[in-house]
Amino acid sequence: xxxxxxxxxxxxxxxxxxLDALLAGLRHNGYQTVGPCLKDEGLVYAGIESLADLPRxxxxxxxxxxxxxxxxxxxxxxxxxxxxxxxxxxxxxxRLTLFTAQKDGRWRIAPDGEPAPRYALIGVRACELAxxxxxxxxxxxxxxxxxxxxxxxxxxxxxxxxxxxxxxTCFCVSLGSGPRAERGYxxxxxxxxxxxxxxxxxxxGRSLMTELACEPASAYLQNAANQGLEQAVKQMGRHLDxxxxxxxxxxxxxxxxxxxxxxxxLSCANCTLVCPTCFxxxxxDHTDLLGKVTRRERVWDSFFNPxxxxxxxxxxxxxxxxxxxxxxxxxxxAWKEQYGTLGCVGCGRCITWCPAGIDLTEEIAALxxxxxx
Amino acid sequence: xxDAKKPSVAVYKxxxxxxxxxxxxxxxxxxxxxxxxxxxxxxxxxTRAVKPGPYDITLVEGSVTTPHEAERIRQIRSExxxxxxxGTCATGGGIQxxxxxxxxxxxxxxxxAHPEYLEYLDKSTAIAEHVKVDLxxxxxxxxxxxxxxxxxxxxxxxxxxxxxxxxxxxxxxRGTVCVTxxxxxxxxxxxxxxxxxxxxPANGRxxxxxxxPAGYANMxxxxxxxxxxxxxxxxTALLLRNISGYVPAFRKAADELHIANAASQKETK
Numbered sequence: 001x002x003x004x005x006x007x008x009x010x011x012x013x014x015x016x017x018x019l020d021a022l023l024a025g026l027r028h029n030g031y032q033t034v035g036p037c038l039k040d041e042g043l044v045y046a047g048i049e050s051l052a053d054l055p056r057x058x059x060x061x062x063x064x065x066x067x068x069x070x071x072x073x074x075x076x077x078x079x080x081x082x083x084x085x086x087x088x089x090x091x092x093x094x095r096l097t098l099f100t101a102q103k104d105g106r107w108r109i110a111p112d113g114e115p116a117p118r119y120a121l122i123g124v125r126a127c128e129l130a131x132x133x134x135x136x137x138x139x140x141x142x143x144x145x146x147x148x149x150x151x152x153x154x155x156x157x158x159x160x161x162x163x164x165x166x167x168x169t170c171f172c173v174s175l176g177s178g179p180r181a182e183r184g185y186x187x188x189x190x191x192x193x194x195x196x197x198x199x200x201x202x203x204x205g206r207s208l209m210t211e212l213a214c215e216p217a218s219a220y221l222q223n224a225a226n227q228g229l230e231q232a233v234k235q236m237g238r239h240l241d242x243x244x245x246x247x248x249x250x251x252x253x254x255x256x257x258x259x260x261x262x263x264x265x266l267s268c269a270n271c272t273l274v275c276p277t278c279f280x281x282x283x284x285d286h287t288d289l290l291g292k293v294t295r296r297e298r299v300w301d302s303f304f305n306p307x308x309x310x311x312x313x314x315x316x317x318x319x320x321x322x323x324x325x326x327x328x329x330x331x332x333x334a335w336k337e338q339y340g341t342l343g344c345v346g347c348g349r350c351i352t353w354c355p356a357g358i359d360l361t362e363e364i365a366a367l368x369x370x371x372x373x
Numbered sequence: 374x375x376d377a378k379k380p381s382v383a384v385y386k387x388x389x390x391x392x393x394x395x396x397x398x399x400x401x402x403x404x405x406x407x408x409x410x411x412x413x414x415x416x417x418x419x420t421r422a423v424k425p426g427p428y429d430i431t432l433v434e435g436s437v438t439t440p441h442e443a444e445r446i447r448q449i450r451s452e453x454x455x456x457x458x459x460g461t462c463a464t465g466g467g468i469q470x471x472x473x474x475x476x477x478x479x480x481x482x483x484x485x486a487h488p489e490y491l492e493y494l495d496k497s498t499a500i501a502e503h504v505k506v507d508l509x510x511x512x513x514x515x516x517x518x519x520x521x522x523x524x525x526x527x528x529x530x531x532x533x534x535x536x537x538x539x540x541x542x543x544x545x546x547r548g549t550v551c552v553t554x555x556x557x558x559x560x561x562x563x564x565x566x567x568x569x570x571x572x573x574p575a576n577g578r579x580x581x582x583x584x585x586p587a588g589y590a591n592m593x594x595x596x597x598x599x600x601x602x603x604x605x606x607x608x609t610a611l612l613l614r615n616i617s618g619y620v621p622a623f624r625k626a627a628d629e630l631h632i633a634n635a636a637s638q639k640e641t642k
Contacts, residue, residue, distance in 0.1 A: 040549070042555040068555070263593070266564065270551070289524065290410055302542065306588070356595075
């Protein structure tokens with residue numbers, strides 16, 4: 001039996017068709033399997049049952065404000081760099097009822113009693129793993145933990161995928177978050193032409209693999225995976241110079257560049273909503289007509305929404321310029337002090353999904369140039 | 374509760390298609406609650422029974438397009454404690470405000486055999502151009518759930534939850550793939566007021582701003598970007614000059630695109 005050979009950090013090869021058995025095994029263990037699917041000319045994360053649901057032979061070409069699917073005809077499933085959705089929607093849902101309350105003489109509060117769903121995420125990139133780790137720091141602090149996030153996070157099973165074909169807006173190498181998944185997964189796949197190379201990252205991952213037709217990975221396959229990853233490092237479409245970013249941003253709040261980008265920015269909030277680390281939210285109450293039932297909902301928000309920074313007496317960020325500046329000074333500056341890491345993982349979503357095509361790597365480069373001039 | 378103690382409601386129609394009043398009647402699940410909480414005193418689309426004013430809540434659908442309507446809205450205002458302009462005809466002039474860009478007399482002659490029987494104003498205008506409006510609910514048609522939210526807020530003496538953000542946020546909240554980024558389609562979503570639930574992009578077409586421009590819309594940047602995606606000449610300008618075409622922000626942006634289009638055509642000639 002192969003079982004006795006498998007351990008955490010073992011590397012095995014798995015025929016591609018065996019992914020169906022892995023998905024079935026996960027569902028058998030009570031997981032909802034979610035992964036990349038094609039939809040409306042884009043790539044979304046949704047429920048998947050088998051390999052047939054994955055985007056076979058398709059890649060994405062990405063540029064500032066542009067995402068296009070391209071058919072390659074190859075028998076490959078994970079060459080496509082993701083779309084605007086990120087895994088945060090499963091841990092930090094866009095809309096969620098926190099509780100309902102009924103007035104029956106006095107108010108009675110009923111918390112949302114649904115048990116936390118158990119998701120198995122299929123195809124998580126290294127940058128996305130890094131993003132989950134960053135959101136963990138915001139939502140699972142020692143002093144204040146978000147119970148909804150925590151319950152969903154603890155239930156998570158992660159099948160990571162090493163990135164071999166970065167897109168034009170990728171720059172994970174600049175942030176040190178990819179393209180190789182180093183930690184934080186249960187299983188990690190590298191897709192080669194004939195098989196998946198699988199690295200085992202957890203006990204549950206190991207026990208699931210014992211049920212599958214895997215073999216010890218040959219040196220040839222491991223070498224092919226390593227070479228692919230070395231190539232990927234050289235194929236980053238973008239670069240971000242991260243040196244002294246917090247100081248650069250905090251020290252140049254009146255730079256001319258903010259005026260310039262404020263004129264292009266639509267304040268539409270797309271960048272913050274596609275960002276896998278952004279966590280702004282609002283809580284709204286929805287009452288019935290008679291005022292006897294109310295429901296409190298948590299919903300994604302963004303400081304590009306002027307209502308977000310409206311306080312009694314006025315708006316603290318009335319101009320688009322100041323809202324855009326808040327995005328960069330927080331994500332690439334204050335975040336470091338707050339959470340010990342920058343808030344960016346180099347996934348490039350904010351560049352691709354900006355309808356105006358604003359590129360944060362370009363903005364930082366221009367700011368540096370202005371300051372150094 | 375007796376009818377005398379319930380707040381009275383009046384619903385009026387001006388130049389419009391009735392679609393927003395129908396949205397009220399489409400509140401099937403909540404209609405009984407509404408009838409229980411309110412005294413429906415004047416709503417000809419729903420009932421012939423009419424009670425005299427003044428009314429606590431007055432909803433006005435439609436724009437002002439005739440001298441009679443201009444007079445009538447002042448009369449209605451005088452009997453209204455709280456006046457709500459309902460739908461984009463009432464808040465922005467509506468689709469019929471497209472005639473504001475041409476000559477009304479010429480159009481009347483083209484359409485009617487005997488235009489001399491018509492009495493009309495030069496322009497189709499929003500209710501707020503004529504009388505004080507306490508609350509505007511945009512949309513073509515309005516989102517019935519937002520109307521219900523506004524009525525609930527009035528009954529409970531609180532501020533209604535009306536979104537201030539753009540349609541883009543609604544697309545992202547429902548997981549819709551951006552039609553501009555993924556399909557290269559012009560879309561007014563980044564500058565348009567949310568409230569519809571991003572119906573158009575979710576069905577594979579660009580937003581044409583029927584909820585009007587967002588309060589902070591960056592029209593210059595939007596026009597510049599969307600105009601480069603036009604799949605036929607003037608596509609973005611046509612999106613702008615649509616249901617909310619006479620609302621100042623969209624009107625100005627479309628005017629500037631038309632000037633730019635004319636200039637570039639002149640150059641190519």
